[in-house]
Amino acid sequence: MSLMPGTDCLIIGYNDYPLEALAAKARPARGRSGDYAEIARNSYLVGGRRIDFCGLLNAEAKRVLGIDPAFNAFELPSLGAHYLANFLSGRGFSTEVINLFNNEKGRLDELLAAGPRAVAVTTTYYVTPEPVQEVVGYVRDRCPSAVVVLGGPFVFHLAEDLTPAELDIMFRRLGADVLVHDSQGEATLARVVAALRDGGDLSVIPNLVYRDGGRLVRTTRAVESNPLAENAVDWSRFPRDRVTPVTFVRTSRSCPFSCAFCSYPAMGGKYQVAAVEPVLRELRQLRDMGTQYVVFTDDTFNVPPTRFKALLRGMIADKLDLRWVSFFRCSHADAECFELMEQSGCMAAYLGIESGDEGVLKAMNKYATADQYRAGLRQLHDHGILSFGSFITGHPGETRASVSNTVDFIEETAPTFFNVQMFFLDPTAPINAQREAFGLTGAQYRWKHRTMGWEEASALTDYTLRAVTKSIQLPLYGFSIWSVPYLLTRGFSLADVVAFASAAQRVMLRGLGDEEGDYGPERAAIEQVLRGWDARRGGSREVLP
Numbered sequence: 001m002s003l004m005p006g007t008d009c010l011i012i013g014y015n016d017y018p019l020e021a022l023a024a025k026a027r028p029a030r031g032r033s034g035d036y037a038e039i040a041r042n043s044y045l046v047g048g049r050r051i052d053f054c055g056l057l058n059a060e061a062k063r064v065l066g067i068d069p070a071f072n073a074f075e076l077p078s079l080g081a082h083y084l085a086n087f088l089s090g091r092g093f094s095t096e097v098i099n100l101f102n103n104e105k106g107r108l109d110e111l112l113a114a115g116p117r118a119v120a121v122t123t124t125y126y127v128t129p130e131p132v133q134e135v136v137g138y139v140r141d142r143c144p145s146a147v148v149v150l151g152g153p154f155v156f157h158l159a160e161d162l163t164p165a166e167l168d169i170m171f172r173r174l175g176a177d178v179l180v181h182d183s184q185g186e187a188t189l190a191r192v193v194a195a196l197r198d199g200g201d202l203s204v205i206p207n208l209v210y211r212d213g214g215r216l217v218r219t220t221r222a223v224e225s226n227p228l229a230e231n232a233v234d235w236s237r238f239p240r241d242r243v244t245p246v247t248f249v250r251t252s253r254s255c256p257f258s259c260a261f262c263s264y265p266a267m268g269g270k271y272q273v274a275a276v277e278p279v280l281r282e283l284r285q286l287r288d289m290g291t292q293y294v295v296f297t298d299d300t301f302n303v304p305p306t307r308f309k310a311l312l313r314g315m316i317a318d319k320l321d322l323r324w325v326s327f328f329r330c331s332h333a334d335a336e337c338f339e340l341m342e343q344s345g346c347m348a349a350y351l352g353i354e355s356g357d358e359g360v361l362k363a364m365n366k367y368a369t370a371d372q373y374r375a376g377l378r379q380l381h382d383h384g385i386l387s388f389g390s391f392i393t394g395h396p397g398e399t400r401a402s403v404s405n406t407v408d409f410i411e412e413t414a415p416t417f418f419n420v421q422m423f424f425l426d427p428t429a430p431i432n433a434q435r436e437a438f439g440l441t442g443a444q445y446r447w448k449h450r451t452m453g454w455e456e457a458s459a460l461t462d463y464t465l466r467a468v469t470k471s472i473q474l475p476l477y478g479f480s481i482w483s484v485p486y487l488l489t490r491g492f493s494l495a496d497v498v499a500f501a502s503a504a505q506r507v508m509l510r511g512l513g514d515e516e517g518d519y520g521p522e523r524a525a526i527e528q529v530l531r532g533w534d535a536r537r538g539g540s541r542e543v544l545p
């Protein structure tokens, strides 16, 4: 894997773009759409700037301890970037990975100076073009000869949703050479890299958008279906330091459900699950390489339950001694599932509950009832497993009464952590087929239906955040399902994470009206957490965990 001049493909993972830059763009339009309010609910207003969860932790560490620990949960090895590198390496291409753009610019400069043929930029977590533009501009400045290829969900949505004229404008804005139009895209990327290396013709490769002179060319579509089992990441291909104590594992592709608000199953294609033995093999390898926490990234890890149970039994029989977190469907779990989860090391489950109201759950096509979630949360807590409940306000069918039911549900069931987002009208989600039935108009965070408009939903989302007292809000920015294990490996205790998140929630609430409040009490609570953390690590100014 060492860099030779002419490395076939350099893969660039996540760019943690400054939240304040996105907020500044959304702020002027706050009366016309819910974008800014959604950022405000998921960030902290400090020193006149919006910062995210890790940003608040870092800012407070600077204030209290005089050090910048530069915490960023995205420094964990990106599964997407390493999956692509694994896929290409397995087909004979030389590859390099930049995991987190922000933290690895020195190494990136060296790699670009050596002149890679292709630079592939992943777009998994982006909803705006700015982070992509920044990475592409950086690469262009340092290596004009490299062919920049963009792929991943953000690009897939552009290619699916935009008109030819809109796509042309966006293509110019992004500044790349080639877009991969496929929800998987790894086989297409391999063909592009082969064409660059061997002098092939892009026009015969399906699933591409590129410019030929002044013309934007779209090649034919041929939906990829890459078998999961054959392409599992072989972590031994990578330098040892790429396997950290927290590692991501994927055991399925797509989702077997079709929630009305979600376009993921349509994008991801047919639901595929890996067999139990290859997953256990991967887990054994990771454990032997130093992994302590596994983040299963599957959207519905416990479906089908028979495979889920077999996998957990295997983890127990193998004495893997790993702690793990995953997304979880309460509607597909019995008492044995929870028992096996505890025994196999599950520490947290992320539940897409969405609503505590039966009517709204039906309108969402969730195939789950509030009672199933009630029972599931009780079981998780009884087994010592942390829960994270995610909710939506304003879905078609929502009323003030149903929002009130959701607040009551959260208070009654008390998930350890929760988040509530305003309904986002995705133009490719199944709900669009029912626009007439719900009187639904608009798009994204600006919409209206028969029983609610985005303004009211936004106000009710704020109301929910203020009304919940028995669960701690965790924001969407700077925090993800893998953040708890990440912080544990950085020297925090679970009690620290809870205490910090609880103080951070109050900072968030004070900033909802966009007026910076007096954070005195919250800062005192955060200071206590940080001083405890600092004392445990010996108060060193030099070495951070």
Ligand code: SF4
Pocket: 255, 256, 257, 258, 259, 262, 263, 264, 265, 299, 300, 352
């Ligand atoms: S919200 Fe989750 S369960 Fe529902 S369709 Fe999307 S990925 Fe599947």
